[in-house]
Amino acid sequence: MLLKPKRGSGEQTCRKKRVPSMKRRRAEAGGSGKERVIDLTSNRCCGKEVSLGEVKLITEKQRKLHGYAGEEDLTSVWSEHFPISVVAEEHFQSKTDLDLIDSVDSVTRAQFMQVYATQLLCIGRYEELKATEEAEQKKEESLSMQKSLELERKLKGKLQKLDKEKTELEARVVELCVQKKEAETSKENHGYAMLEIGFERARKQAEYFHPDLKFDNLDPIKVVHNGTLIDDDEVDLEGGDDHNPEDDAAQS
Incomplete structure (x- = not known):
């Protein structure tokens, strides 16, 4: 058993340094009505700064769960007329459980509720962060998928353009081949025409020098x-x- 020293005995009283509660910090930080940051860097548990906007967002999301759903569905545990005490009395107050609870003192029961609540807080925060991380991951995957689809669309467009250019080039090659063939045929025909002209000139000259001979059987x-x-x-x-x-x- 600890004995408190008497005042005036000259001994210094050891006092535990109190850390302002989050509620008090929130009140002090938001006293101006503007969104500010709650400084928890000196708090051994948190050790960081929390935006009031983040706190407000959490409370806004939790508003429906912490209220009542009205009178439409009386079987809902969120109904303002749901008989919570009756259900607890009938289903959660067995003699065995009451004897177990009564076998420990009130301090132990209070500690149990604190431990259990703290564990639930830990699990709840873990699930919240996990869900947030998964949401961010899905968002990144969605953006990555959109970028992949956009890149695929662009590549498909370029491929179609290249296919079109390839078809045009192939058609141009065929056209040039036809033009080449026509040029070769024209050249060959031109050669035959020149040969025929030269042959006709030679035949006329031969007739001139030998008018008594017949050159009708000559063939170029x-x-x-x-x-x-x-x-x-x-x-x-x-x-x-x-x-x-x-x-x-x-x-x-």
Whole structure:
């Protein structure tokens, strides 16, 4: 048993430093009516600052749960006419439980309620923070999903644009190939036309120098091969040349 020292005995009285309660801090911080921050940095339990807006938000969310639902549903435990004491009397006041509770003193019962309430507070805060973290995580996942969909949409648009450009380039290549083929055919036809013009000039000159000879059998697309006048395609198929054997005899 501790004995309090008498006043005036010269001994110093050991007094425990009291930490202002959160309620008092809230009243002091919000005395001006403006939203302020409750300084709990000196409190050994919290050790941080709490915004009054955060406290107000919690109370606003809890307002419905801490009130009554009215008279519409009398079976609701939030009904103002719900017989809480009757239910407690009939279902939660068994003799065994009452004997157990009565076997301990009032201080122990008070301590039990404090411990139980503190544990519930701990669990409640844990669930609150966990739910907040999960909500933030879902929000981040949703934003990430939106960014992924947006990126996918942009990439799809670029791919469609590249496919269109590829189709246009392929069509251009086909067009150029056709133009090349036409140019080659035109060149070949131009060569034949020049050959025919030159051949006609040579024939007219030969008629001029030898008017008594007939040159009607001359053909610009025929060649002399092995003493025979044949088409140049036949010479290519036989693999021979288009010279006159008499020319070889004259050269030898």
